[in-house]
Amino acid sequence: MTLELFLFFTLALIALVTAGGMVFSKSAVYAALNLVTNFLSVAILYLLLDAPFIALAQVTVYAGAIMVLFLFVIMLLGVETLRAEFDWKKIWLQAVLALALLVEGFVMLFQRMGQAANLPFNTASVLTNPSEMAKVLFTDYLLPFELTSILLLVAMIGAIVLTKQVKKRSL
């Protein structure tokens, strides 16, 4: 067994266990922490696939920003413990849909295994190499990048406008 294969199985096991833990844990905080671990192990799986950019994006966006938001909301609302009982009758539709997705994933996997991705364009180099990504971002996609910065500024102004305390108004 090579080191790579060993790493893969370890990470896959961690990802599966934490995904299960996230669904089944009674405490919302534990569920969130399980999800973080899941995100991190998947991020390392991306690294094994030679996709460092996606791996780091996974860590910063999902494991970082989104999870902090989740935990923040959980603790702010004080819903650390989930009272709802786990009831198969209530979630049968979700279960069926999830199962369908799983089957679809397996079918696609075995059908396409060993084939090159059949895309009319080449994204491989851009997606794997962060410096390639940066080159594209700051040349071809400079305008969307700059516009996004303005968009974030506007969102920030909006948030400040809407959360500032005001005296009684007449309208």
Place this chain on the structure above:
Amino acid sequence: MTQTDFFTLLPAILLTLWACALLLVDVFTPGAHKGRTAFLAALGLAFTLGVTFLQPGEYTGFNGMVVRDGFANFLISLFLLTGLLGVAVAYGYLRRMGIERGEYYSLMLFSIVGMMLMAQATDLLVIFIALELLSIPLYVLAAFAYPNTASEEAGLKYFLLGAFSTGFVVYGIALTFGATGATSIAAIVAATAAGVANKALLLSGAALILVGLGFKTALVPFHMWTPDVYQGAPTSVTAFMAAGAKAAGFAALIRVFSSAFPALAADLTPILWALAALTMILGNLVAIAQSDIKRMLAYSSIAQAGYILMAFVAFGSDLARPVAISAALFYLVAYTVSSFGAWGVVISLEKEQGKDLQIADYAGLGKKFPWLAAAMTLFMLSFTGLPPTIGLIGKLYLFRAALQGGLYWLAIIGVVTSLISAFYYLRVVLTMYMKDGQPDVARETWLTATIVFSALATVIISLFPAPLFDWASRALLMVMK
């Protein structure tokens, strides 16, 4: 960034910088003098309008992601006019309602930047960001009168449904990318022409983009948010977004569909046909049942969008498309001036706590304020499409475009629904002149100026439509290579 890039986006760059500067100036403006911010915002808009006129011409910038062609120049000018009118109606209203804050004008300018980019974008990615840049300030402005619950509700509803509809646009862009491997219109055209694009995927993408833009332009059945948001938002915001957001949605719709998807016309035309027919019928019928003037005008704005879409249904025909685009542009101007006039009248009657917003409150206006009632009559006639107003000329052009495209049944639906609309528009006129009441109006210089300007434009352009229509006819889309 090269010089061409700079000139392509000159109006948007100027306005963005101005909006940022306005934020800083506003910090040092004492609360009692917030009117200065409004004045400066108007100055910025007027300056940008001047620059746009002095620096027209065709440019392509940022690797073909944005263009400035006749179409974009026409709409940029319209958006800047919308902004000027929007500042004018807001100035006194915000003070009267006690919600005067400098950020209002900055957010408005940012929203206009988003509208301009919607008209200039030739890449779906830029359209998506422009759509957000246009919408996010509007969400905030709709909730600007918080902690007033109606305004909060309007903001939240608009935000949630707007975010939902943006999801459709993004999904549509993703499917289009999957089908053609590109987000730029030129590359989509190339891929479609070369036959490498997966047609089912491309069609689903186009349909989803249509849903998202249909939401912004308030087409039935994506109109659910419109009455509540138009009613709950501060009226000056409603006036601004009724004109601006709709025009921007149509700008993107026209450019994307006539540049990128003409090959799909055979499949998309029936969908557009149904949307236009539904919008005209439902908008006009439901408007009859409204007793609140803001809700009535909201449904009226839905119906107006149906007429504009009607002209554009036959976008696949090379013969009908230019006629439809110029008719749509002309009608957007007609709609903007008439609608600002009507909302201006609503603003001058509106009192604190949302009083005097029922149509019944307009009773006696004809006797007590004959000029204001005359102006309102003019705007109602313009919405209906009766002489002597710009609305009549605009509708004639739209119907001509529809007939050119061979859409006889749709044109008939349009005429019949116009007749139906006369019922609720003229009911306002009837209430003003035939019923007795003691209405009271606010006298504010800039508000009066807006109403006078709108009334004059409504009449004068109807008498001399040729220059504006010539301009609209010359406002062509740049051909994507």
